[in-house]
Amino acid sequence: MPDTATLTRATASRAAAYPDNAIDIAHLTKVYRARAGQAAKTALDDVSLTVPRGSFFALLGPNGAGKSTLINIMAGLVMKTSGSARIWGHDIDRNPRQSRAAIGIVPQELNLDPFFTPRELLEVQAGLYGVPARERRTLEILDAVGLADKADAYARTLSGGMRRRLLVAKAMVHTPPILVLDEPTAGVDIELRQQLWSYVKDLNARGTTILLTTHYLEEAETLCDRTAIINKGRVAACDTTRNLLQRLDSKTVIVTVAGSAPDPLPPSLAALGAQVKGAERDQICVRYRPSETPIGAILDAFRGADLEMTDLVTEETDLEDIFLQLTRDAA
Numbered sequence: 001m002p003d004t005a006t007l008t009r010a011t012a013s014r015a016a017a018y019p020d021n022a023i024d025i026a027h028l029t030k031v032y033r034a035r036a037g038q039a040a041k042t043a044l045d046d047v048s049l050t051v052p053r054g055s056f057f058a059l060l061g062p063n064g065a066g067k068s069t070l071i072n073i074m075a076g077l078v079m080k081t082s083g084s085a086r087i088w089g090h091d092i093d094r095n096p097r098q099s100r101a102a103i104g105i106v107p108q109e110l111n112l113d114p115f116f117t118p119r120e121l122l123e124v125q126a127g128l129y130g131v132p133a134r135e136r137r138t139l140e141i142l143d144a145v146g147l148a149d150k151a152d153a154y155a156r157t158l159s160g161g162m163r164r165r166l167l168v169a170k171a172m173v174h175t176p177p178i179l180v181l182d183e184p185t186a187g188v189d190i191e192l193r194q195q196l197w198s199y200v201k202d203l204n205a206r207g208t209t210i211l212l213t214t215h216y217l218e219e220a221e222t223l224c225d226r227t228a229i230i231n232k233g234r235v236a237a238c239d240t241t242r243n244l245l246q247r248l249d250s251k252t253v254i255v256t257v258a259g260s261a262p263d264p265l266p267p268s269l270a271a272l273g274a275q276v277k278g279a280e281r282d283q284i285c286v287r288y289r290p291s292e293t294p295i296g297a298i299l300d301a302f303r304g305a306d307l308e309m310t311d312l313v314t315e316e317t318d319l320e321d322i323f324l325q326l327t328r329d330a331a
C-alpha cells in the first residue's frame with residue numbers, strides 16, 4: 001500500500017498536471033517603448049484575469065484593445081513590462097519552456113510557408129516542439145480539420161479557409177492543453193466556420209481549454225462559457241457569459257398591431273417609453289428592465305390601450321449590447 005508521503009507527492013504532481021486555472025494573469029502591464037517619433041504606448045494596464053481549466057473563454061475587445069499583446073505575452077513572443085502570467089501552472093518567466101509547451105496559438109495572420117505541404121508543415125512544427133516521430137499524429141490532425149486529402153498539396157494552392165484550418169492543425173501538433181485562437185474565422189465562409197467550430201468544440205469537450213478572440217460576438221455568445229471584455233488595455237468585464245448577459249437587465253418587446261399604431265400613442269404606452277417602428281408603422285417597441293417591470297404589466301398597458309395585437313416577440317439583450325455599453329462607458 002502506498003505511504004502518505006507517496007500519496008501526497010502523487011496528489012501534488014496531479015495538481016501540477018491539472019491546475020485549476022489554465023491561465024492565471026495578475027497585474028500584467030505592457031508599455032511599448034517610444035521610438036521613431038512615436039510616443040510610448042500602454043497596451044495593457046494592470047490586467048488580471050483567470051481562465052479556468054476546461055473552459056471555452058472569449059476575449060473580446062475593439063481594435064487596439066490589447067488582445068494580441070496579451071496573447072503574444074502568453075506565447076513568449078512579447079516581453080511584459082510588469083506583472084505575472086502562469087500558463088498551465090508554469091510561470092512564463094521562471095518556466096518559459098514549459099509554459100510555451102502548454103499553449104498552442106493560432107495566429108491572426110495566415111503566415112504559412114507557401115512551398116511546404118500541410119504534411120511537411122506539421123512534421124516540421126512537431127520537430128520544433130520535440131514531438132518524437134512515433135508520437136506524431138500528423139494525418140489524424142489533418143483529418144480532424146478536414147485537410148487529409150490536401151496533405152501533400154502545396155500550401156500556396158490552399159484556399160483562405162483551408163489555410164486557416166491548417167494553422168489550427170499546426171497549433172495542435174504538440175497536443176497542448178490550451179489552444180488560443182486569435183480571430184480564427186475572419187474571412188472564413190459559414191460552412192467552413194461551422195466545420196472549424198465543430199472541431200474546436202470537440203477538442204473542448206475532450207478537455208482542451210480554449211481561449212478565443214473574435215469580432216463575431218454571436219460566436220462568443222453561443223460558444224463561450226466565460227467572457228472577458230478588454231478595452232484600452234484594461235479589463236472592463238470578466239464573468240460567465242450568462243451573468244454578463246443578465247447584467248444589462250434589459251429586454252425589448254415588439255408588438256405588431258392591426259393597421260398602424262395611433263399617433264400620438266395612448267398615454268399608458270407613452271409612459272412606458274414605447275416607440276413606433278416598421279415601414280407600415282405597425283410595430284410598437286418597449287424596452288424594459290425585467291427586474292423592475294413584469295412583462296404582464298406591459299401587456300396590460302397594450303390591452304388597456306384597446307389595440308388589436310397581431311403578433312408579439314421579445315428580444316433578449318445580446319453580447320453586442322453589453323460590449324457596446326462597456327466599451328462606450330470607458331471611452
Ligand SMILES: Nc1ncnc2c1ncn2[C@@H]1O[C@H](COP(=O)(O)OP(=O)(O)OP(=O)(O)O)[C@@H](O)[C@H]1O
Binds near residue numbers: 061062064068070
Ligand atoms: N510593437 C508595437 N509597438 C508599439 N505599439 C504597439 C505595438 N504592438 C501593438 N501596439 C499598440 O498597442 C495597442 C494594443 O495593440 P494590440 O495589437 O494588442 O490590440 P488588439 O486588441 O489585438 O487589436 P486588433 O483587434 O486590431 O488586433 C495598440 O494601440 C497598438 O497600436
